[in-house]
Amino acid sequence: MWELTKSFRFEAAHSLKGTTLGESSEEIHGHSFRAEVTVRGTPDPATGMVMDLGLLEQKIAAIRSALDHKFLNKIEALGVPTLENLSRYIWEQVQGAGNVTRVSVHRDSCGESCTYFGPSS
Numbered sequence: 001m002w003e004l005t006k007s008f009r010f011e012a013a014h015s016l017k018g019t020t021l022g023e024s025s026e027e028i029h030g031h032s033f034r035a036e037v038t039v040r041g042t043p044d045p046a047t048g049m050v051m052d053l054g055l056l057e058q059k060i061a062a063i064r065s066a067l068d069h070k071f072l073n074k075i076e077a078l079g080v081p082t083l084e085n086l087s088r089y090i091w092e093q094v095q096g097a098g099n100v101t102r103v104s105v106h107r108d109s110c111g112e113s114c115t116y117f118g119p120s121s
Ligand SMILES: Nc1nc2c(c(=O)[nH]1)N=C([C@H](O)[C@H](O)COP(=O)(O)OP(=O)(O)OP(=O)(O)O)CN2
Pocket: 016, 019, 021, 024, 025, 029, 030, 031, 032, 081, 082, 083, 084, 109, 110, 112
């Protein structure tokens, strides 16, 4: 079994209420995010690939353009713009691109990350 991962970055703004950080978190502010999408499988002997990373790139490009330089609170399908919801949102948007097993979202400046393994895990 193999796992193949592709990562991408996006810059986005959000406002988050009800955290211990108080007003600084409630004010609209920006972060740099790094997301990783992982698919699992066995390479096709003919191609040597679990899947063509180019196909994953096509899906990721659409997701990235929905998130990059956006105000995350305005994306209805995302919900409250936490790392938890970002990883779940990306997981939902990337479905159809192979056997996706996990999506991680990192906010490196804060030393924070979250991984979603799908609704049943
Ligand atoms: N379970 C969660 N808890 C918290 C989340 C989260 O996504 N899931 N997020 C936050 C804050 O947004 C996060 O800690 C970042 O804090 P923030 O004030 O937005 O950013 P900083 O100023 O600390 O970081 P810089 O990127 O360096 O500006 C809290 N809890």
